[in-house]
Amino acid sequence: MRPLKYLAGYAPAVTEQVHSLIDSNKLPALLLKKYPRPHDIKTDKALYVYTMDLKNQFLRQSNPLSKVVYDDKIDVLHQALGLHSVVSRVQGCNLKAKNEIRIGAIFKLAPPEFLKMIVVHELSHLREKQHNKAFYKLCEYMEPDYHQLEFDMRLYLTCLDLGGTLY
Template sequence: MNYLQYFQHYPSSLQAQIEALLEPSKLANYFKNKYPQGHQLQHTQALYDYCHVYKNKYLKNVPRLHKVHYAKGRDLMTGTLGHHSQTRKQHGGKVKTRYEIVLSQLVKHAPEAVLRALVVHELAHFKELDHNKAFYQLCCHMEPDYHQLELDLRLFIVLDKLGSNFYQSPAQQL
């Protein structure tokens, strides 16, 4: 499979560096050196609390999150690792909005920094729906190292697709 598809919008000089990393042992070593441990947010409540801290710190005007959880299936939609939703329901004369974030099972066994990049990305969508300049400025405001973490998130996807995700225990890899 051509894993460079995840990196098409990066400059060609960076793509060359990425291509050199895409061997399973080199990519696994990159992650072992940079992120030796996975995060401990395995349960829904811990994940909700983690997201809630970022939301309260950077998005005070967005109403509370109603639900944050890992998706039951492997992928939410083709090519996505996270999904945000704003569901509006009318009850009588009032309209209530529920805010929800769903993350792929893939990031359940990932470094905390990779999870953080995805959480910041999905939270930013509550203020900016499109991937525009304001969206990425908000992401960088919430996480100054956002662009590097987004690159590492893409590299993590490749690590998992190569079957080299060492953040899972052997029983979880089956």
């Protein structure tokens, strides 16, 4: 059986079910049934507005965001779907820090639920830097189906990795 790199940490029973879906060529149909259409947020400007709407809804008191963009240099194969970074610059005698979020360009053509899950994940890093219990509680606060969406997004990436397309 071929290893499933996006599902490496899951129980053998789960990966066996996924292999069964792949072998019977049912994975794309399953994903399409659950997520029938891609989102329509295609530009960096639209992504910024979308992200700021979520931030203002759930994290109004957190640090401001200076940039939110799709980035075609993010390597999904190395477990990076998006990046949250703090860029520090010296201006005069002051040190200015700006928060930036970069989302993998592969998600320009993904279901809206997956985009929201990734944005929620990156926004959560504004408050919690580590992937700890508080971090995941914050993710679930902003997106109650966070863990299911993360799993389904891993199925989606597996489907793409096998040469399949959904949209």
